[in-house]
Amino acid sequence: MRTLIAGLGNVFHGDDGFGVEVAARLLTADRPAWTDDVTVRDFGIRGVHLAYELLEGYDLVVIADAVSRGGTPGTLYVIEHQARPDDAPATMLDAHDMAPDEVLALVPALGGTLGRVVVVGCEPGEVAPTMGLSEAVARSVERAARLVVDIVRDASTGAAAPADGTRIGGSA
Numbered sequence: 001m002r003t004l005i006a007g008l009g010n011v012f013h014g015d016d017g018f019g020v021e022v023a024a025r026l027l028t029a030d031r032p033a034w035t036d037d038v039t040v041r042d043f044g045i046r047g048v049h050l051a052y053e054l055l056e057g058y059d060l061v062v063i064a065d066a067v068s069r070g071g072t073p074g075t076l077y078v079i080e081h082q083a084r085p086d087d088a089p090a091t092m093l094d095a096h097d098m099a100p101d102e103v104l105a106l107v108p109a110l111g112g113t114l115g116r117v118v119v120v121g122c123e124p125g126e127v128a129p130t131m132g133l134s135e136a137v138a139r140s141v142e143r144a145a146r147l148v149v150d151i152v153r154d155a156s157t158g159a160a161a162p163a164d165g166t167r168i169g170g171s172a
Helices: 014-026 047-054 100-109 141-157
Strands: 003-008 038-044 060-066 076-080 116-122 166-168
Touching: 003 014, 003 047, 003 141, 014 038, 014 060, 014 116, 014 141, 038 047, 047 100, 060 141, 076 141, 116 141
Parallel strands: 003 038, 003 060, 060 116
Antiparallel strands: 076 116, 076 166
16 A cells, blocks of 8 residues: 655744654654655645655555644644545646645646545644744644554554544643
8 A cells, every 4th residue: 555644834934834844753763664655755835746746646645734723723633635526726826835635636637546635734823934833733743743653554454544523632
């Protein structure tokens, strides 16, 4: 089973860099060894690059990103992406500022197909021009990395996946 773990976000906009930090954590030496069929990449704000990478065909894509859903900063969410038949890519005015839904909608327009897509999102506290994550979001990076590892492991063994919209409290 081919799996892509994609960290998304803008490290120059505070908590928007959450997904990039999760990808970095998943690439450190203290993570379990990934098999050859698992790719971990920091895509940052390069949404078009992610769309083209998805054309390679993955059975599972796990996206780590900041996700605003009205919760307490640091709250983690597991969200199953559900493509709608009317999904169409937005006009690309800024290829570096594409939301994940726009990137995923672009894949079929480019002739590709999507496998299962799961977003591990974190409620941001501050998204403004600044470097570094807020304290609440920084505390959630390790938990998010463990959650990504669990999702990949469960998918490869056929174990039950977290329910869509699973909310995992504020930061510890």
